[in-house]
Amino acid sequence: MAQTFKIKAAIKPYSLDFTFDAGTSRGVLTEKQTHFIQVQSPVFPDIYGIGEAGPLKGLSPDDLPDFLDRANEVLNKLEKISFSKDPTTILTMLSEVGLDEYPSLRFGLETALLDLVNGGTRKILPNxxxxxxxxxxxxxxxxxxxxxxxxxxxxxxxxxxxxxxxxxxxxxxxxxxxxxxxxxxxxxxxxxxxxxxxxxxxxxxxxxxxxxxxxxxxxxxxxxxxxxxxxxxxxxxxxxxxxxxxxxxxxxxxxxxxxxxxxxxxxxxxxxxxxxxxxxxxxxxxxxxxxxxxxxxxxxxxxxxxxxxxxxxxxxxxxxxxxxxxxxxxxxxxxxxxxxxxxxxxxxxxxxxxxxxxxxxxxxxxxx
Incomplete structure (x- = not known):
């Protein structure tokens, strides 16, 4: 089996609805907008990895009005990269592709890719x-x-x-x-x-x-x-x-x-x-x-x-x-x-x- 792999990736928004009005010092929350990232690869047939990128409104560096457009640009670039199957190397590679301004996106991508190489079973790390x-x-x-x-x-x-x-x-x-x-x-x-x-x-x-x-x-x-x-x-x-x-x-x-x-x-x-x-x-x-x-x-x-x-x-x-x-x-x-x-x-x-x-x-x- 190949030691590297390329991915196909997609991101979709998802609105989470609170069961109550959640009060904080920054206001009352009734919903939370998040995004699910799904990655697949022919090297890992019939499975997918999933992660979550959920910028926190008013606080996250990537709480941006065009977040979804920027995220799709990042995913398009990542689809051209050959990823190692080694989890540690995957994390290092993602840290080197310029995602400092998108912390929630990086976390979602880390999660999705690690899930994929661990068999699509929602296992992320040894623990x-x-x-x-x-x-x-x-x-x-x-x-x-x-x-x-x-x-x-x-x-x-x-x-x-x-x-x-x-x-x-x-x-x-x-x-x-x-x-x-x-x-x-x-x-x-x-x-x-x-x-x-x-x-x-x-x-x-x-x-x-x-x-x-x-x-x-x-x-x-x-x-x-x-x-x-x-x-x-x-x-x-x-x-x-x-x-x-x-x-x-x-x-x-x-x-x-x-x-x-x-x-x-x-x-x-x-x-x-x-x-x-x-x-x-x-x-x-x-x-x-x-x-x-x-x-x-x-x-x-x-x-x-x-x-x-x-x-x-x-x-x-x-x-x-x-x-x-x-x-x-x-x-x-x-x-x-x-x-x-x-x-x-x-x-x-x-x-x-x-x-x-x-x-x-x-x-x-x-x-x-």
């Missing part, structure tokens, strides 16, 4: 999550909204057995958010329930410390992106003096050069990194961030960026391959009423791959 059904602990995400809605989410997550709760804060009523967090802490110590908060950059730099000091009284595990990204001096000072460990998220977007990544971490010295492969440039880029973080004693966890189960599956397998220690942010599979049916299952605060369940993926003819 115990897919191969042995090993469960990944995840945090239960609490979306912004009215107090009753947020409290109902908290009660549900606790009943479902989550031991780590993450609450989005900073854009509605801080006193109400504090009260909700306090209600959890009154019932459960930090040894029983770990509390994370995510400000999505909503705090004003001048008020951030005061708010974090109040949050610290509730023994918060960490605060994600307290101020808007790009204010490096203020963020560095907060990382040094905050009573709550700070995790960087949006701060990592758009930084592709290894030296720039290293300089950012050396300057800010955060406690944690939050890594979204769709936003930071895919599998290789995520692995590079993690190597740097671990070399500097910085913790990390992975988070999905509102992908469907196709993207979530790839992120979960990547996570598993990296031997995670902390609960991960991989609970987005239940957000949509029209998600792709998959073997991904959440139970007792953990995500697992149940091989007794099957994929039901929208299919199309690449000649359409």
């Amino acid at each position: 115990s999550f897919y191969e042995h059904g090993s469960a990944i602990p995840i945090n239960g995400l609490i979306w912004m909204g009215e107090k009753r809605f947020m409290k109902a989410q908290i009660d549900q997550k606790l009943q479902e057995g989550f031991e780590c709760i993450k609450m989005k804060i900073g854009a509605i009523d801080f006193e109400m958010e504090l009260a909700l967090l306090e209600s959890i802490r009154k019932k459960y110590s930090k040894e029983v329930i770990s509390l994370r908060v995510d400000a999505n950059g909503a705090f004003d730099p001048n008020e951030a410390m005061v708010r974090m000091e109040r949050l610290a009284k509730l023994e918060i595990h960490s605060i994600e992106q307290p101020i808007h990204p790009g204010n490096r001096h203020a963020m560095a000072q907060l990382c040094r003096t905050s009573p709550i460990p700070i995790a960087l998220d949006e701060e990592l977007i758009g930084i592709n050069d290894f030296r720039q990544k290293k300089a950012l971490l050396e300057d800010l010295k955060p406690a944690y990194l939050i890594l979204k492969p769709t936003l930071v440039g895919g599998i290789l880029a995520t692995q590079e961030w993690i190597r740097l973080a671990e070399d500097m004693g910085i913790g990390w966890w992975m988070t999905s960026a509102l992908e469907s189960n196709i993207g979530l599956n790839a992120i979960a397998q990547l996570t598993s391959s990296l031997n995670p220690i902390l609960p991960q942010g991989l609970g987005t599979g239940m957000l949509y009423r029209n998600n792709v049916s998959s073997p991904l299952v959440i139970s007792s605060g953990k995500l697992r791959y149940d091989k007794d369940r099957f994929w039901s993926i929208p299919d199309w003819n690449l000649d359409d």
Whole structure:
């Protein structure tokens, strides 16, 4: 069999509909536009690989009005390339074809090509999550909204057995958010329930410390992106003096050069990194961030960026391959009423791959 192969590829948009109005500091979400990438090759007859490119509106570098046109241009170029069948070489080749400005597209292509060379079975990387059904602990995400809605989410997550709760804060009523967090802490110590908060950059730099000091009284595990990204001096000072460990998220977007990544971490010295492969440039880029973080004693966890189960599956397998220690942010599979049916299952605060369940993926003819 040939050691290289050429592909035929197609990309199709798909609209994911939320089961509720998902409130964030950047607005309320009712739907998520994503794109499925399908690749085939005569070298791998009768199978296909599938990936997901889902730019996050208002945040992804490739959230562009002409994203689909640009993606098709990239696919046309890739159809002229002879790819190696070696997964590591495939990732390297994709990192060398100039996709830095299209991080979600690169991640979708990495996923689709790795799926193809692994037999079209939705296996992306060697990992115990897919191969042995090993469960990944995840945090239960609490979306912004009215107090009753947020409290109902908290009660549900606790009943479902989550031991780590993450609450989005900073854009509605801080006193109400504090009260909700306090209600959890009154019932459960930090040894029983770990509390994370995510400000999505909503705090004003001048008020951030005061708010974090109040949050610290509730023994918060960490605060994600307290101020808007790009204010490096203020963020560095907060990382040094905050009573709550700070995790960087949006701060990592758009930084592709290894030296720039290293300089950012050396300057800010955060406690944690939050890594979204769709936003930071895919599998290789995520692995590079993690190597740097671990070399500097910085913790990390992975988070999905509102992908469907196709993207979530790839992120979960990547996570598993990296031997995670902390609960991960991989609970987005239940957000949509029209998600792709998959073997991904959440139970007792953990995500697992149940091989007794099957994929039901929208299919199309690449000649359409």
